[in-house]
Amino acid sequence: MVTDKLGLNIRRAIICCKNFHARRCLMYYKWAYPNSELIICPCEVQGINKSNWFKTDKGIERVMGELTRCGSQFKEYIKEFAE
Numbered sequence: 001m002v003t004d005k006l007g008l009n010i011r012r013a014i015i016c017c018k019n020f021h022a023r024r025c026l027m028y029y030k031w032a033y034p035n036s037e038l039i040i041c042p043c044e045v046q047g048i049n050k051s052n053w054f055k056t057d058k059g060i061e062r063v064m065g066e067l068t069r070c071g072s073q074f075k076e077y078i079k080e081f082a083e
Helices: 019-032 057-082
Strands: 012-018 037-043
Touching: 012 019, 019 037, 019 057
Parallel strands: 012 037
Antiparallel strands: none
16 A cells, blocks of 8 residues: 555544445445544535435446445455455
8 A cells, every 4th residue: 555655654534435435435444444543524426315315226326336346346355465
């Protein structure tokens, strides 16, 4: 990681991301920085939020796509670093 190469000790971080990316962002950053305080600051984009994501095909596709990526991409990330 860039922060490791620069010798930075990340104690706290604010992560700004799209609201439907928030869970995956938190998973990755908690794994990468297990001893850091992480604050997720999700912003609403594309009119999709926690109150309406399930009411449109677009919202369902975005949110469920993120759920799928949480499992598949994180698994591959762990395998890569376990080698």
